[in-house]
Amino acid sequence: MSDTFPTHARVVIIGGGVIGCSIAYHLAELGWTDVVLLERKQLTSGTTWHAAGLLTTLRDTETQTRLAKYTQDLYRRLEAETGQATGIIPCGSVQLAKTIEKANEMRRGLHMAASFGVEAREISPEEVRSLWPLAQVADLAAAFHFPNDARVNPGDVTRALAKGARQRGVRIYEHTKVTGIRQQNGRVTGVETDRGAIEAEIVVNCAGMWARAVGRMAGVNVPLQAAEHYYLVSEPIEGLHPLLPILRDPGNSAYIREEAGKIMVGLFEAEARPWGLDGIPDDFEFGEITPDWERVSPVIEQAMSRVPILYETGIRLLFCGPESFTPDHNYLMGEAPNLKNFFVAAGFNSLGILSGGGVGHVMARWIVDGHPPMDVWSVNLRRTHPWQDNSRFLADRIVEALGIGYQDHWPARQWSTARNVRKTVLHDRVAAAGACFGEGAGWERPNWYATAGETPAYRYGWGRDNNWFMPSAREHEAVRERVGLFEQSSFAKLLVQGRDAVTVLNRLSTANVDVAVGRCVYTQFLNERGGIEADITITRLASDRFLILTAAFTQTHVESWIRNHIPADAFAVVTDISQAYAMLNIQGPNARALLQALSEDDLSHAAFPFGSAREIRLGYQTVLAIRLTYVGELGFELYIPTGFALPVYDAILAEGSRHGLQHCGYHALNTLRIEKAYREWAHDIGPDDSPIVSGLAFTCAYDKAGGFIGRDALLREREAGLPKRRLVQLRFDDPDAFAYHNEPLYRDGERVGFVTSAGYGHTLGACTAMAYVGHSDGVDEAFIHSGRFEVQLAEGRRTVTPALKPLYDPTNERIRR
Numbered sequence: 001m002s003d004t005f006p007t008h009a010r011v012v013i014i015g016g017g018v019i020g021c022s023i024a025y026h027l028a029e030l031g032w033t034d035v036v037l038l039e040r041k042q043l044t045s046g047t048t049w050h051a052a053g054l055l056t057t058l059r060d061t062e063t064q065t066r067l068a069k070y071t072q073d074l075y076r077r078l079e080a081e082t083g084q085a086t087g088i089i090p091c092g093s094v095q096l097a098k099t100i101e102k103a104n105e106m107r108r109g110l111h112m113a114a115s116f117g118v119e120a121r122e123i124s125p126e127e128v129r130s131l132w133p134l135a136q137v138a139d140l141a142a143a144f145h146f147p148n149d150a151r152v153n154p155g156d157v158t159r160a161l162a163k164g165a166r167q168r169g170v171r172i173y174e175h176t177k178v179t180g181i182r183q184q185n186g187r188v189t190g191v192e193t194d195r196g197a198i199e200a201e202i203v204v205n206c207a208g209m210w211a212r213a214v215g216r217m218a219g220v221n222v223p224l225q226a227a228e229h230y231y232l233v234s235e236p237i238e239g240l241h242p243l244l245p246i247l248r249d250p251g252n253s254a255y256i257r258e259e260a261g262k263i264m265v266g267l268f269e270a271e272a273r274p275w276g277l278d279g280i281p282d283d284f285e286f287g288e289i290t291p292d293w294e295r296v297s298p299v300i301e302q303a304m305s306r307v308p309i310l311y312e313t314g315i316r317l318l319f320c321g322p323e324s325f326t327p328d329h330n331y332l333m334g335e336a337p338n339l340k341n342f343f344v345a346a347g348f349n350s351l352g353i354l355s356g357g358g359v360g361h362v363m364a365r366w367i368v369d370g371h372p373p374m375d376v377w378s379v380n381l382r383r384t385h386p387w388q389d390n391s392r393f394l395a396d397r398i399v400e401a402l403g404i405g406y407q408d409h410w411p412a413r414q415w416s417t418a419r420n421v422r423k424t425v426l427h428d429r430v431a432a433a434g435a436c437f438g439e440g441a442g443w444e445r446p447n448w449y450a451t452a453g454e455t456p457a458y459r460y461g462w463g464r465d466n467n468w469f470m471p472s473a474r475e476h477e478a479v480r481e482r483v484g485l486f487e488q489s490s491f492a493k494l495l496v497q498g499r500d501a502v503t504v505l506n507r508l509s510t511a512n513v514d515v516a517v518g519r520c521v522y523t524q525f526l527n528e529r530g531g532i533e534a535d536i537t538i539t540r541l542a543s544d545r546f547l548i549l550t551a552a553f554t555q556t557h558v559e560s561w562i563r564n565h566i567p568a569d570a571f572a573v574v575t576d577i578s579q580a581y582a583m584l585n586i587q588g589p590n591a592r593a594l595l596q597a598l599s600e601d602d603l604s605h606a607a608f609p610f611g612s613a614r615e616i617r618l619g620y621q622t623v624l625a626i627r628l629t630y631v632g633e634l635g636f637e638l639y640i641p642t643g644f645a646l647p648v649y650d651a652i653l654a655e656g657s658r659h660g661l662q663h664c665g666y667h668a669l670n671t672l673r674i675e676k677a678y679r680e681w682a683h684d685i686g687p688d689d690s691p692i693v694s695g696l697a698f699t700c701a702y703d704k705a706g707g708f709i710g711r712d713a714l715l716r717e718r719e720a721g722l723p724k725r726r727l728v729q730l731r732f733d734d735p736d737a738f739a740y741h742n743e744p745l746y747r748d749g750e751r752v753g754f755v756t757s758a759g760y761g762h763t764l765g766a767c768t769a770m771a772y773v774g775h776s777d778g779v780d781e782a783f784i785h786s787g788r789f790e791v792q793l794a795e796g797r798r799t800v801t802p803a804l805k806p807l808y809d810p811t812n813e814r815i816r817r
């Protein structure tokens, strides 16, 4: 530790756990050495010191798997580089499945992980037995061996990272508590500590379970909550050795590993208990929580069934320590949406050690380059919402979040805790119509509708084996053949107004939004690298007033993207009007006839062409109608002032029966849009995908005055010739095949990409999907239409027919009539 306390640093990192030290290490590696790390007590004294140190690579998401893989590679070389041992033991791991469903889920994960170089293979129960002679394997449906997984000593890893950082010039101050965050004009300017203030260009909040409190010092929302987290260590048992692989046993909510001649059993119980609800005690340092034997005994009992000798051996230690969890079980990384240069990396859901290296790498590059080195949306802080900084919500949700990683990850699985945060004004009406709700950005949204004899509650399952496949098929068919009503009031609605609104939005948009009043423009916002940051529509309501529509889950990101790009001298303001309007989306060949029967305004194609927006009278009310579609049919989105919403809904319903109106949910919306190859941001397109590779270059007005952000990158990409990667649509040849997400795609036996989204194309009669196809010589029609394409499913490879044009209505005839 240096003697003189600094008054200035380029970067101040708050928190000396594995995450803070890893970011410091990686910043220094990139040559940023004017970095100060502040730790209120001692390094590792928060959560890091008591972690079990598992380094297992296969995670729930692609991003988390990639970061875990990077971490493993880093920890292997850290000792040689820094001279500090990390205690790494290359023991490998074995994942165990007790049911066929879980086995198939793991097989899918295995194929996905292979795309990132994670080595794994399926093994028989007998092989599990030979790797772990004390394990009971009679109940196994399948098992998977990951030979490169390992375990480490988390304290030593952190000390190695800190040492590596120090060796390159980072200054670390222990016993220094950050007490305030300084900011000016929306930008962080430094920190206050109990030893004095430090000016800084960049501040990084890596304060673990204190990160929410540190975020509050800066007015930044960091929604996380600590929970009790347990492991036990047995008395010594003969015949154990350190190279016994880690057993991950989700069916028993547990992992098991050797620990110095004993067995360690870690618990991920389905119902956890939050901790520190009144705030984390100030004196917490290398702390423990008194275990609640009564609560966890049944979980321990079940976990022990995997290695029954544990029933005979005593428990030497039952350890309980706090770890922070997030509402969606993904961690929180990145720059705050509302405070420039204030970064966050926290909420690791008991994956902080195994993700720590990758997180340090991504965060350091993000800080240095101004953007992350890969698409990390699923862990981006900007996916969170201000309302989530609510103690009661967090406490209730965290009960479920701790164990979710060890549960079955069914398609469409919903959270069962902390629901009913946001309800639209039409909620009770659609509930009465049979809606089964799912949560999206806190909103309760109809995902599918039950009819007589069906219960509007999820029964999960893969493929057709659930209770929503058929209702959703019904809805899909109604939209194609008659007309469907989608309740989409959860849509985020932003008004951008002012003299310079058009200039600001035109600079952000690929399309030209300087259009006539009453036109609606489909466009993307790009980053400087040409990657897609937003996929939205912009409607010109007046010469100086625009309505931006985007999915609810992207609101924080899109809103902050616009705000952060308004030049200081520009006259343009953003207002969130999401809750002022309900939205009913009427789609299908009978949509016009239905609405025309209720409106005195002319809704004909001539008077109301595709892409136009008008205020129309509907019943006694006036609503904003926009002629658009996300399902590939004739349709109108109706933006209804909230006070008008119920009567408008009632009027549409009353008239609807004459036109075959059907309530439709988000599952049908998804299958319809995939069948029409409409992209979804965060699935098919994102910050690493340009409009060129994703087939959206038609939105780009390259020659408009003032250009747009990302244009130069696109021009370079265009000049480079044939794209090396392209988004294609796929239709499975086997009508019983089901894909979901991330399945690898092969061409003539060679892996060329992966599925980005998939759903059953009820009109096309088979599962349809979208996937990126890569080829070093470029991807064109000839490449797509030659070769045999197959998707790797859990049960084997299945052939698919690829297409660059939508397989459903490629000429848009159904939309423009």
Ligand SMILES: Cc1cc2nc3c(=O)[nH]c(=O)nc-3n(C[C@H](O)[C@H](O)[C@H](O)COP(=O)(O)OP(=O)(O)OC[C@H]3O[C@@H](n4cnc5c(N)ncnc54)[C@H](O)[C@@H]3O)c2cc1C
Residues within 6 Å of the ligand: 014, 015, 016, 017, 018, 019, 020, 038, 039, 040, 041, 042, 043, 044, 045, 046, 047, 048, 049, 050, 051, 052, 053, 054, 055, 176, 177, 178, 179, 206, 207, 208, 209, 210, 211, 214, 229, 230, 231, 320, 321, 322, 323, 345, 346, 347, 348, 349, 350, 351, 352, 353, 354, 355
């Ligand atoms: C029982 C248990 C087992 C686990 N097992 C594993 C495992 O096997 N594998 C795995 O990957 N993960 C595991 N974890 C999770 C892992 O320990 C955490 O995810 C990880 O340690 C989080 O690191 P961190 O740096 O974010 O937080 P911390 O280690 O808590 O570091 C944050 C630091 O910030 C400091 N700080 C807070 N406020 C301030 C302030 N105002 N000023 C200055 N400093 C401040 C704190 O003192 C603390 O040291 C386990 C956790 C538990 C509880």
